[in-house]
Amino acid sequence: xxxxxxxxxxxxxxxxxxxxxxxxxxxxxxxxxxxxxxxxxxxxxxxxxxxxxxxxxxxxxxxxxxxxxxxxxxxxxxxxxxxxxxxxxxxxxxxxxxxxxxxxxxxxxxxxxxxxxxxxxxxxxxxxxxxxxxxxxxxxxxxxxxxxxxxxxxxxxxxxxxxxxxxxxxxxxxxxxxxxxxxxxxxxxxxxxxxxxxxxxxxxxxxxxxxxxxxxxxxxxxxxxxxxxxxxxxxxxxxxxxxxxxxxxxxxxxxxxxxxxxxxxxxxxxxxxxxxxxxxxxxxxxxxxxxxxxxxxxxxxxxxxxxxxxxxxxxxxxxxxxxxxxxxxxxxxxxxxxxxxxxxxxxxxxxxxxxxxxxxxxxxxxxxxxxxxxxxxxxxxxxxxxxxxxxxxxxxxxxxxxxxxxxxxxxxxxxxxxxxxxxxxxxxxxxxxxxxxxxxxxxxxxxxxxxxxxxxxxxxxxxxxxxxxxxxxxxxxxxxxxxxxxxxxxxxxxxxxxxxxxxxxxxxxxxxxxxxxxxxxxxxxxxxxxxxxxxxxxxxxxxxxxxxxxxxxxxxxxxxxxxxxxxxxxxxxxxxxxxxxxxxxxxxxxxxxxxxxxxxxxxxxxxxxxxxxxxxxxxxxxxxxxxxxxxxxxxxxxxxxxxxxxxxxxxxxxxxxxxxxxxxxxxxxxxxxxxxxxxxxxxxxxxxxxxxxxxxxxxxxx
Numbered sequence: 001x002x003x004x005x006x007x008x009x010x011x012x013x014x015x016x017x018x019x020x021x022x023x024x025x026x027x028x029x030x031x032x033x034x035x036x037x038x039x040x041x042x043x044x045x046x047x048x049x050x051x052x053x054x055x056x057x058x059x060x061x062x063x064x065x066x067x068x069x070x071x072x073x074x075x076x077x078x079x080x081x082x083x084x085x086x087x088x089x090x091x092x093x094x095x096x097x098x099x100x101x102x103x104x105x106x107x108x109x110x111x112x113x114x115x116x117x118x119x120x121x122x123x124x125x126x127x128x129x130x131x132x133x134x135x136x137x138x139x140x141x142x143x144x145x146x147x148x149x150x151x152x153x154x155x156x157x158x159x160x161x162x163x164x165x166x167x168x169x170x171x172x173x174x175x176x177x178x179x180x181x182x183x184x185x186x187x188x189x190x191x192x193x194x195x196x197x198x199x200x201x202x203x204x205x206x207x208x209x210x211x212x213x214x215x216x217x218x219x220x221x222x223x224x225x226x227x228x229x230x231x232x233x234x235x236x237x238x239x240x241x242x243x244x245x246x247x248x249x250x251x252x253x254x255x256x257x258x259x260x261x262x263x264x265x266x267x268x269x270x271x272x273x274x275x276x277x278x279x280x281x282x283x284x285x286x287x288x289x290x291x292x293x294x295x296x297x298x299x300x301x302x303x304x305x306x307x308x309x310x311x312x313x314x315x316x317x318x319x320x321x322x323x324x325x326x327x328x329x330x331x332x333x334x335x336x337x338x339x340x341x342x343x344x345x346x347x348x349x350x351x352x353x354x355x356x357x358x359x360x361x362x363x364x365x366x367x368x369x370x371x372x373x374x375x376x377x378x379x380x381x382x383x384x385x386x387x388x389x390x391x392x393x394x395x396x397x398x399x400x401x402x403x404x405x406x407x408x409x410x411x412x413x414x415x416x417x418x419x420x421x422x423x424x425x426x427x428x429x430x431x432x433x434x435x436x437x438x439x440x441x442x443x444x445x446x447x448x449x450x451x452x453x454x455x456x457x458x459x460x461x462x463x464x465x466x467x468x469x470x471x472x473x474x475x476x477x478x479x480x481x482x483x484x485x486x487x488x489x490x491x492x493x494x495x496x497x498x499x500x501x502x503x504x505x506x507x508x509x510x511x512x513x514x515x516x517x518x519x520x521x522x523x524x525x526x527x528x529x530x531x532x533x534x535x536x537x538x539x540x541x542x543x544x545x546x547x548x549x550x551x552x553x554x555x556x557x558x559x560x561x562x563x564x565x566x567x568x569x570x571x572x573x574x575x576x577x578x579x580x581x582x583x584x585x586x587x588x589x590x591x592x593x594x595x596x597x598x599x600x601x602x603x604x605x606x607x608x609x610x611x612x613x614x615x616x617x618x619x620x621x622x623x624x625x626x627x628x629x630x631x632x633x634x635x636x637x638x639x640x641x642x643x644x645x646x647x648x649x650x651x652x653x654x655x656x657x658x659x660x661x662x663x664x665x666x667x668x669x670x671x672x673x674x675x676x677x678x679x680x681x682x683x684x685x686x687x688x689x690x691x692x693x694x695x696x697x698x699x700x701x702x
Contacts, residue, residue: 038204109308475563478554489538
């Protein structure tokens with residue numbers, strides 16, 4: 001069977017015709033299938049808890065797959081490909097360093113476990129429980145601002161990617177009218193996302209995202225065999241072999257796509273970019289609310305924890321395709337490989353028509369791939385990328401719309417919504433987010449790489465790190481401290497956005513004329529302090545402000561906070577969700593293993609730890625050898641070759657594993673929802689004795 005499939009793909013020719021009937025049938029078929037699932041899911045939505053968090057009935061597999069594809073997103077793929085074309089394997093390399101720390105955070109469920117214990121629907125609801133209603137409102141506004149601005153470029157990048165891939169023009173004459181194709185496609189894609197998010201809530205989002213995740217993972221495996229030749233015994237008819245990739249990767253401009261230590265000349269995605277990202281793993285965990293519905297959807301904290309741990313295995317095939325697509329494009333665009341000359345000429349011709357340099361960099365991968373993919377595979381690729389876009393869009397619109405209602409509108413209401421009013425308020429909020437996304441995407445000019453824009457807009461909520469960590473783990477964290485850190489972080493980030501947007505359009509010239517500073521003259525095209533640096537400055541200053549002011553508040557008589565009550569522990573555990581670790585060993589406690597763990601859970605834990613240790617060991621060995629000056633380009637190429645093969649084997653196996661587990665979880669989700677008893681009071685409002693402060697100040701000292 002595989003040999004027949006391989007034979008069909010061997011004849012790879014330049015595809016100048018674009019999407020054919022079969023391709024459009026595949027895309028439309030995907031949309032129809034997802035719409036049918038959406039309509040089926042809607043009958044299970046009976047309350048605000050169903051709409052916001054699938055009534056907390058989700059298992060680990062459906063959460064891991066659906067949240068994974070929601071986080072993947074078409075815009076994330078574009079951002080990763082954009083970075084890979086500039087920086088090669090550097091992100092993968094520094095990921096080896098980050099992975100042990102990221103694993104530890106997942107094993108102990110840093111932030112996520114305790115946040116699930118609070119039983120909050122949104123982060124700002126937690127803020128009200130921990131700090132005050134006024135802080136919930138203020139933080140909700142800042143979080144919403146950051147989120148919708150961050151989301152604002154999602155439709156723009158996604159639609160332009162699909163237009164470049166499908167060879168669609170910006171304008172088209174029909175019936176005597178010059179139609180704006182870009183604006184129409186923006187409206188269609190955003191409108192579909194609004195429909196999915198508003199009609200079915202978190203239940204439909206989770207189930208349709210699960211289906212999209214399964215289809216995407218299976219498609220990723222197919223794409224991998226299409227792209228990558230497996231040596232002399234290849235049966236898949238791959239597009240490029242490792243020898244071709246190796247030749248293309250060996251650059252002669254002083255940089256390297258294969259040696260991550262030889263990227264110091266890059267101004268954007270250099271070593272500091274990845275080291276700052278490493279620090280943000282600890283600092284920012286739980287702070288970004290783009291998928292807030294998933295944070296509260298797990299049936300219990302343990303399932304939430306396991307979903308995070310299993311993300312290591314779920315994402316292997318996904319990570320591999322994100323690596324292989326830009327690798328193939330690097331080979332296609334290399335002057336060293338004459339066999340791709342005809343494709344290369346067409347790519348350059350098409351990119352020459354794009355005036356924006358940032359847009360040209362984002363268009364290179366879709367334009368090149370659209371010219372080498374055959375009919376059928378072309379449609380499958382568009383369907384998968386469309387699904388990735390939809391899964392992220394509906395998740396983000398649901399999250400930011402929910403935050404608008406739950407954390408900005410709801411705190412003002414003295415009388416709660418009826419269940420029907422609550423759901424309709426959420427739907428109108430989602431529609432508002434969609435409208436904002438259309439206007440922002442249509443009029444915004446993207447001047448920086450996507451990931452740097454993410455860093456900058458994410459920095460608006462930099463104050464969330466101390467407020468979350470301090471609120472969950474430190475009984476002395478103060479309300480004033482939370483306010484100051486939040487306002488400081490948001491102000492600095494907004495200033496950075498304004499400066500970056502105005503810099504190339506006149507601000508740099510004005511500064512140069514009035515100051516004569518040389519560093520301005522050297523950076524006229526872009527502001528040299530990019531979003532990742534601003535994010536790091538915010539991390540340090542916000543943390544210092546929170547700790548210092550909290551200690552001052554405590555000295556002035558601010559009482560210790562009752563964490564057990566907020567986390568529903570001990571005598572406050574009315575649902576028996578918290579399991580004490582009194583009957584587990586010391587080693588198990590260190591690794592966060594509780595009595596809830598089955599033998600299968602422990603095996604998943606152990607295998608995840610082993611996988612991480614192996615690649616961290618590779619990182620240590622190669623780092624030592626690098627500084628010993630014994631590594632050559634061939635050594636690095638061998639490392640990445642082995643990494644690709646190992647990931648390919650595991651990616652196929654994990655795709656099958658998660659497919660089976662996910663189907664079982666979806667069936668269990670529907671059964672749990674069918675048997676759930678609606679609780680109209682479970683709507684995100686915090687019931688308390690004192691309107692001015694959330695915490696019950698008992699004045700007890702630890």
